[in-house]
Amino acid sequence: MVGTVTRSTGSWYRVLTAEGRSVECRLRGKLKIAGSKATNPVAVGDKVVFQMEDGASTGVIEEILDRSNYIIRKATRLSRQTHVIAANIDQAVIIVTLAYPRTSTGFIERFLVTCEAYSIPPAIVFNKYDLLTTAADKARLDKLTGIYTNIGYPCLSVSATENIHVDSFDRLLKDKVSLLAGHSGVGKSALLNAIEPGLNLKVQPLSKVHKKGKHTTTFAEMFRLSNGGFIIDTPGIKEFGLVDFEAWELCHYFPEMRKFFNLCRYDNCTHYNEPGCRVQEAVSTGDISIQRYENYLNMLLGEDTRR
Ligand SMILES: Nc1nc2c(ncn2[C@@H]2O[C@H](COP(=O)(O)OP(=O)(O)OP(=O)(O)O)[C@@H](O)[C@H]2O)c(=O)[nH]1
Ligand SMILES: [Mg+2]
């Protein structure tokens, strides 16, 4: 039988069949993916072949089907071992807020670069629209959505608590496997509850002192939505860290730079301060957003934008 892994606790995997049946499965002996350095051979989202155990309601996973993509995190900072967080993801949706708590553009762009590196289409959802009350707040939102939609990244402005454009959020997730990311407190659980009240996810009040929100979600799991979509709820964004990259390849993860960087004078141009650089020229003429370029430089030069 074939199914999708919807939950992994280390030794047991919950596998959902096309008929909608969930079976708790173990792994057959030393099942490993050839060449993989991963500590876990099977992750949420994996498509697997399994067999029922004789006279039991449990199953055994015998084979992992090829992944269309997957995301990993390093076991530790220096370790070469990796942990696969999830596989076969149709899109990665980042929930952000311009206030309470404020998500930095550096953080959004690090997320977008990670999506590009993993070949996962991203989407950006600006939540807590109801809290943007001044003209300056709204102008800032318009500017950001302008920058991202121009590059081709879909953007939504919503409010989970005031029910603004929640239907668009529902359509975004329909029939797709979506990874949901975003800082603690931006309203991921509130938004999911708004489109699917039966989920009853815990919504945590923002801590008044730090305006940062407490971390409440604990492990990766895949939820089925009644619109046919699946949600992978990650334990915080830190697990969705940037893959390792070389300086010359970072620009490949900025789609708006692609049409310029082959035209630079030097083949190994990093678009920082080299003469004859067409990317820097495009920034000065406004064809590439200064904000995006500055965040590119921050990533290139290794400044921490993980805030
Ligand atoms: N004003 C306003 N508050 C919201 C909105 N959405 C969520 N909140 C509030 O923001 C706080 C955090 O919401 P959660 O849904 O728990 O945030 P989360 O992203 O799931 O946080 P973690 O589970 O910790 O990652 C709660 O107090 C919500 O009521 C919104 O659209 N507008
Ligand atoms: Mg939550």
Ligand SMILES: [Zn+2]
């Ligand atoms: Zn250049």
